[in-house]
Amino acid sequence: MNTPLLSVQHLIKRYGDATVVNDLSFDIEPGECLGVIGPNGAGKTTTLRMCLGLSQPDGGEIRYFEGLQMPRDALAIKARLGVVAQMDTLDPDFTAEENLLVFGRYFGMPDALIRERIPALLAFGALSHKAQSKPGELSGGMKRRLSLARALINHPQLLMLDEPTTGLDPQARHLMWERLQVLLQEGKSILLTTHFMDEAERLCSRLLVLDQGRKIAEGKPRELIAQHLEPEVVEVFGQGAVALAQEASLKALAGRVEVSGETVFFYTQDSRALLHALQAWPTLRTLHRPSNLEDLFLKLTGRQIREEG
Amino acid sequence: MSQIQNNIWAAPHLSMRWWPVFQRNWLVWKKLAIPSLVGNIAEPLMWLVAFGYGLGSLVGQIELGGEKVPYILYLASGSICMSAMNAATFEALYSAFSRMHVQKTWDGIMNAPVRLDDVVLAEMLWAAFKALFTVTAILGVMLALGISHSWKLLVAWPVLLGVGITFSCMALIFNALAKGYDFFTYYFTLFLTPMMFLSGIFFPREQLPALVRVIADWLPLSVAVDLVRPLFMDRWPDQPLRHVLVLTLFAVVSFWIALALTRKRFRS
Numbered sequence A: 001m002n003t004p005l006l007s008v009q010h011l012i013k014r015y016g017d018a019t020v021v022n023d024l025s026f027d028i029e030p031g032e033c034l035g036v037i038g039p040n041g042a043g044k045t046t047t048l049r050m051c052l053g054l055s056q057p058d059g060g061e062i063r064y065f066e067g068l069q070m071p072r073d074a075l076a077i078k079a080r081l082g083v084v085a086q087m088d089t090l091d092p093d094f095t096a097e098e099n100l101l102v103f104g105r106y107f108g109m110p111d112a113l114i115r116e117r118i119p120a121l122l123a124f125g126a127l128s129h130k131a132q133s134k135p136g137e138l139s140g141g142m143k144r145r146l147s148l149a150r151a152l153i154n155h156p157q158l159l160m161l162d163e164p165t166t167g168l169d170p171q172a173r174h175l176m177w178e179r180l181q182v183l184l185q186e187g188k189s190i191l192l193t194t195h196f197m198d199e200a201e202r203l204c205s206r207l208l209v210l211d212q213g214r215k216i217a218e219g220k221p222r223e224l225i226a227q228h229l230e231p232e233v234v235e236v237f238g239q240g241a242v243a244l245a246q247e248a249s250l251k252a253l254a255g256r257v258e259v260s261g262e263t264v265f266f267y268t269q270d271s272r273a274l275l276h277a278l279q280a281w282p283t284l285r286t287l288h289r290p291s292n293l294e295d296l297f298l299k300l301t302g303r304q305i306r307e308e309g
Numbered sequence B: 001m002s003q004i005q006n007n008i009w010a011a012p013h014l015s016m017r018w019w020p021v022f023q024r025n026w027l028v029w030k031k032l033a034i035p036s037l038v039g040n041i042a043e044p045l046m047w048l049v050a051f052g053y054g055l056g057s058l059v060g061q062i063e064l065g066g067e068k069v070p071y072i073l074y075l076a077s078g079s080i081c082m083s084a085m086n087a088a089t090f091e092a093l094y095s096a097f098s099r100m101h102v103q104k105t106w107d108g109i110m111n112a113p114v115r116l117d118d119v120v121l122a123e124m125l126w127a128a129f130k131a132l133f134t135v136t137a138i139l140g141v142m143l144a145l146g147i148s149h150s151w152k153l154l155v156a157w158p159v160l161l162g163v164g165i166t167f168s169c170m171a172l173i174f175n176a177l178a179k180g181y182d183f184f185t186y187y188f189t190l191f192l193t194p195m196m197f198l199s200g201i202f203f204p205r206e207q208l209p210a211l212v213r214v215i216a217d218w219l220p221l222s223v224a225v226d227l228v229r230p231l232f233m234d235r236w237p238d239q240p241l242r243h244v245l246v247l248t249l250f251a252v253v254s255f256w257i258a259l260a261l262t263r264k265r266f267r268s
Helices: A044-051 A074-078 A096-106 A111-124 A140-151 A170-185 A197-203 A221-228 A241-246 A272-278 A293-301 B018-059 B071-102 B105-110 B116-145 B153-177 B183-198 B210-216 B220-232 B240-267
Strands: A006-015 A018-028 A033-037 A059-064 A068-070 A081-084 A158-162 A189-194 A206-211 A214-219 A232-237 A256-260 A263-268 A285-290 B061-064 B067-070
Touching: A006 A044, A018 A044, A018 A059, A018 A214, A033 A044, A033 A197, A044 A158, A044 A189, A068 A074, A074 A081, A081 A140, A096 A111, A096 A140, A096 B018, A111 A140, A140 A170, A170 A189, A170 A197, A189 A197, A197 A293, A206 A221, A206 A293, A214 A221, A214 A293, A221 A293, A232 A241, A232 A272, A241 A256, A241 A263, A272 A285, B018 B071, B018 B105, B018 B116, B061 B071, B067 B071, B071 B105, B071 B116, B071 B153, B071 B183, B071 B220, B105 B116, B116 B153, B116 B240, B153 B183, B153 B220, B153 B240, B183 B210, B183 B220, B220 B240
Parallel strands: A033 A189, A033 A206, A081 A158, A158 A189
Antiparallel strands: A006 A018, A006 A059, A059 A068, A206 A214, A232 A263, A232 A285, A256 A263, B061 B067
16 A cells, blocks of 8 residues: 555644544545545544644644654645635735746745746636636636635645635536546545535545544445445425324334434335335325435434534 | 644744745735835825924924934934834734735745744735835935935935834734734824834933933834934934844844744634
8 A cells, every 4th residue: 555645643632621623543545535524613624724734733643745744844745735725815916827926936936937837727727818817806616716726836746625615606616526526637636625415425535524523434435325324215394294203104114214304314225115105195295315425424413503613 | 742833932933935925015015016105105204394394493403412403304313213113013013914814815825835934024024124115215205305415324224124123023913912903003002102202203302201211212213213313413323232232122022922922823
């Protein structure tokens, strides 16, 4: 096996009495896209910040590449990373092109080299026609793609993306996914945090599920679903649906029954008998679908709203 | 984790990586230089005209070290120190705070291989540079007005850069502590405005009560005035070494405190 690009061991972070990251360990192998998912307040961003040396761990070790250690070798590590933070930090006074130029200088790159790379980076971000526009004149999706292009200025080996598509419309999100897939095909490695299960399923080769600072599951998306869930789900909703959760004849046909709001979820190995039995309640509406990552996420982290997030 | 990293009071870890950050500010400023120049020199000139010529005609001459000098010269040589102070302070408070807190420019920079220490150094030097720029423009106007033609003004120029450095270091302490722009009002009303009146810019410090004078003599702005004013009068300052040392001490101690508090702010 290759040396991992990033290896986090027994990471701990406390704020006062609260332990927000609790004994967290994970690796990122070359070429991999690792998705970190979890509810608000699960410790995703804190973990990422510690990995970037922006926050001091209270315990544990963060190693990069061949023996570099965060925070000791922060600068040597950052020279080889590309970072897209949750909030855009683009310079509002600069054009897209100037944003790339100025950012490249922070890496100690000579202007000539940066200028040589700018056209390709703008093209990659589908921003060639916006080279002279300032961030204020760009849409949300364009700004995110400019942030991504900016993070690529130093040809990083590993990209660290904190919720790269939050707040984007579907078109912009799909374009972002497509760009990230291109990067993965080029052999880059990615660590990304996300709230979107379709994003995690589409991009990530492996997932890390965090809750209250702990790792509660880890694995390939499909395998995690197979491991934790029945393959099919029947959702039932409408007047009186909730009462069905107590119906013994139906419960016997499902592996697991969950109620959320006005909807009942029957998780089952085989839905045929269940769907047949449900015909006895013709006024209720049913939705039959394969179980997905969102079901897994909700099973592992619960359906209640996390106010503290 | 190493103890050194945890100690916010650790010695500044500085490198040449401050330069691209300074360059960034320069590039922004180049786009706004003309309007910014007008703002920077219009106010000091209004003071000079209103007080220098207006009040000056009532005051007439002022006695200074056994020599009588026109009030306008007295005021000009003091107020240029105040301009250096104000220019550096505004930049290191409002503008630096915008970049640090509002625009999150610093966060972006620190995703590249640039340390916080170098970012703070860059902001400090940038604010000092802005002060030097403002002071240069005002000196130009003063020369044109014929207030002083001493060649010793060439020495005043780097001294005023030093004044800019000292005050930008001090302002960065308050930048590190600020939750919002409103906080800076305290710094102005509680520190800078009283200092303006105690430092011998508008009237000699001899007029102050003895006890106040003892304190006033050690204020960085007083020291700046004591260095710059004689140069305007074509003389060398008394005790230049003492004054330079006081300014340096203020600068170094303030920079250290500012850096520690900024590290604390970014630690979380």
